[in-house]
Amino acid sequence: MSDPREYQTEAIVIKKTKLGEADSILTFFTPRLGKIQGFARSLRKPKSRLAGHLELLTHSQVSFARGRNLDTITGAQTINAFLTLKNDLWLTSCGLYVAELVHQFTAEHQENFAFFELILQTLDHLGRETDKELVLRSFELHLLESVGYRPQLRECIVCHRVLEAVTNYFSPSAGGTVCPDCRSGQSFCCALSLNAQKVLRLLQGSDLSNLGQLKINTELHREMENVIGGYIKYLLERDIKSAAWLYTLRAQKSTLQR
Amino acid sequence: MKQDPVPASDAIGRLAQEFGKLPGIGPKSAQRITFHLLRAPEERARSLAEALLSLKQKVTLCSACCNVTESDPCPICRNSQREVNQVCIVEQPQDILALEHTGVYKGLYHVLHGAISPTEGIGADNIRIRELLARLQGNTVKEVILATNTNLEGEQTAMYLSRVIAPLGIRVTRLARGLPFGTELEYADDVTLTRAFEGRQEF
Numbered sequence: 105m106s107d108p109r110e111y112q113t114e115a116i117v118i119k120k121t122k123l124g125e126a127d128s129i130l131t132f133f134t135p136r137l138g139k140i141q142g143f144a145r146s147l148r149k150p151k152s153r154l155a156g157h158l159e160l161l162t163h164s165q166v167s168f169a170r171g172r173n174l175d176t177i178t179g180a181q182t183i184n185a186f187l188t189l190k191n192d193l194w195l196t197s198c199g200l201y202v203a204e205l206v207h208q209f210t211a212e213h214q215e216n217f218a219f220f221e222l223i224l225q226t227l228d229h230l231g232r233e234t235d236k237e238l239v240l241r242s243f244e245l246h247l248l249e250s251v252g253y254r255p256q257l258r259e260c261i262v263c264h265r266v267l268e269a270v271t272n273y274f275s276p277s278a279g280g281t282v283c284p285d286c287r288s289g290q291s292f293c294c295a296l297s298l299n300a301q302k303v304l305r306l307l308q309g310s311d312l313s314n315l316g317q318l319k320i321n322t323e324l325h326r327e328m329e330n331v332i333g334g335y336i337k338y339l340l341e342r343d344i345k346s347a348a349w350l351y352t353l354r355a356q357k358s359t360l361q362r
Numbered sequence: 363m364k365q366d367p368v369p370a371s372d373a374i375g376r377l378a379q380e381f382g383k384l385p386g387i388g389p390k391s392a393q394r395i396t397f398h399l400l401r402a403p404e405e406r407a408r409s410l411a412e413a414l415l416s417l418k419q420k421v422t423l424c425s426a427c428c429n430v431t432e433s434d435p436c437p438i439c440r441n442s443q444r445e446v447n448q449v450c451i452v453e454q455p456q457d458i459l460a461l462e463h464t465g466v467y468k469g470l471y472h473v474l475h476g477a478i479s480p481t482e483g484i485g486a487d488n489i490r491i492r493e494l495l496a497r498l499q500g501n502t503v504k505e506v507i508l509a510t511n512t513n514l515e516g517e518q519t520a521m522y523l524s525r526v527i528a529p530l531g532i533r534v535t536r537l538a539r540g541l542p543f544g545t546e547l548e549y550a551d552d553v554t555l556t557r558a559f560e561g562r563q564e565f
Contacts, residue, residue: 119481124386150542156551160514185552193521196514197480204481349480353522360529 112167113137114183116223117160118203122148129174130158132166133206133223138214142166143174157182161189161199163224184224188231197353198230201346202243208340209251219250229312237325238315242307244332249308253339255332256280257305262289272296274331276338294334300327374400426497428473428490430455438462438471445469447504451494451523453477453511461509469507472497477515478522486522494523498530505533512539 115132118139123129128147133139147155157164157180164182168175189195206223210216226243233239248254259266261280272281273293281301282290296304303320337343374396381392399407423429424436427449431437438444438458448469452458458471476489498506506527510516524534540558541550550558 151545153545153549155513156554159551159553182552185556187553187556190514190517190553193518193525196518196521200480200514207481345483346480348483349478349485352485356526360525 107170110167110169110178112165113140114163114220115140115166116163116220116227117158118206120158120160126152128158130177131207133210133220135217135220136215138216139207139210139212141174141212142168142177143171144177154180159185159190161186161196161203161227163227184228186227186231189227194353194357195230195236197346197350198236198240199227201240201344201350202226202230204344204346205244205247205336208342208344209247216250219247222246222250225312229315233312233315235315235318235320237329238307238318238320239312241304241328241332242310242312242315244336245304245308246311248335248339253279253335254308255304255335257301257308260286262286267301269298271298272301274335276335279335292338294331296331297324297327299324300331304328304332427471428475428493429458429471430473443468446502448507449494449497449503449505450507450509452509453516453519457509469505474510474519477510477519479515480518486526489519491523491526495526498527498532503532505535508534508536 113132113134113136115134117130118133119131121129121131123143126146126148128144130142130144130147131139132142144154144158146152147158149155154177158166158177162182163184163186164180166177167179169178186199189199202223206219210219222243226239229239230236245255255274256279259281260272260283261275261278262282263286265283267281267283270284272283272295273287273290274280274296275282275290275293277292278290281296282293287293303318303324306318307315333344333347377399378389378392378396381387381395382389384392387395399410420432421430422432422434424431424434424439426435426439429436429438433440445468448467449472450461450467450469451472451474452461453474453476455473455475458473461467461471472490472494474489474491474494476484478484478486478489497503506523508520508523510519510523520536524536527534538561539554540561541547541554547555
């Protein structure tokens with residue numbers, strides 16, 4: 105049986121590339137088709153009927169018509185625009201960071217329904233939780249698990265003994281924590297304090313809805329961000345561009361408050 | 363068997379290749395333009411060549427507003443009739459043409475030459491925000507009008523600008539975001555409709 109000429113799917117817009125005068129190529133993450141691309145004609149003209157429904161970080165119902173190379177987008181209807189995200193500079197930037205990670209870690213046409221749900225939940229929780237950074241860390245850990253790089257945080261990855269309640273070390277190349285005894289054999293390890301280990305384990309084992317009770321200080325936030333960020337950078341072998349922007353915004357915010 | 367087309371002589375091939383590099387022009391169109399010019403009188407080719415060269419030689423950026431101009435400062439910045447205490451911020455020089463066409467706005471402009479786009483690696487330092495802030499230190503500007511695009515990058519740029527300009531004590535406004543003229547309500551998206559409701563006015 106041949107594929108139908110037109111099809112419809114829910115989709116989250118994760119990337120947008122300009123093409124020609126007013127056209128765009130969009131990248132979506134969908135529940136059943138994984139990451140897909142679509143061509144949108146005249147999307148950048150003010151009278152485009154689709155533009156608002158196909159903005160970055162929008163959850164929409166999108167219909168496509170099969171094309172030779174790229175499928176053309178024929179219709180779109182917003183399901184959730186994540187307006188709270190788009191009205192705030194910091195939240196928009198966090199959302200774009202999520203979108204960039206999704207784009208970098210996925211290949212086209214790899215179905216992953218749980219991951220689609222995770223993205224939706226993350227965007228939703230970014231707008232609701234008070235501690236946005238915890239949402240990002242939780243997303244990162246679940247993303248890594250979903251694509252097969254779940255960091256081992258409970259036992260030493262070399263000697264497989266259960267970690268003792270001391271400062272241990274995280275090795276990006278080994279993909280997990282190593283105990284102080286095994287540390288010497290690993291290159292580029294960074295220290296992981298006991299508190300950071302506890303929080304990361306907790307995040308790894310729970311979903312986004314239980315974040316509310318955790319209270320984390322700035323220092324611990326920076327430590328976890330660096331460790332997980334370093335691991336992500338090691339896996340992708342490149343910098344995450346929007347992470348640099350998050351740093352810039354945060355640095356500026358602290359100078360403005362002073 | 364089908365024969366290959368006769369290879370074009372060097373000058374023709376080279377020009378066709380150059381045209382082919384332009385946006386929206388494929389190999390066939392490039393060839394058509396090339397042969398059109400070949401048949402046209404020599405003055406046509408000369409004036410085209412001169413126009414091309416002077417584009418790169420004469421056009422610079424205005425030292426005040428960063429708009430493209432042949433004379434620095436640009437005609438808008440030089441015009442004494444314009445309000446010097448209003449500055450309208452746009453992403454591209456083309457945006458000024460669209461705004462000027464309306465004839466509504468009498469103030470000055472500032473061109474950013476892009477918008478903040480974290481996923482593309484374009485941050486605040488990659489567009490002309492530093493020039494803008496230096497300009498606003500002068501105390502003559504009373505209002506900054508944010509006219510960046512209404513997509514995510516433009517909105518983000520606008521939010522960033524309002525954050526860095528606010529401490530200077532200057533009034534920051536944003537162009538109204540709502541329904542475009544000549545469209546149908548049925549096709550409008552949630553964000554546009556929400557903003558249209560928030561920005562509704564006495565009628």
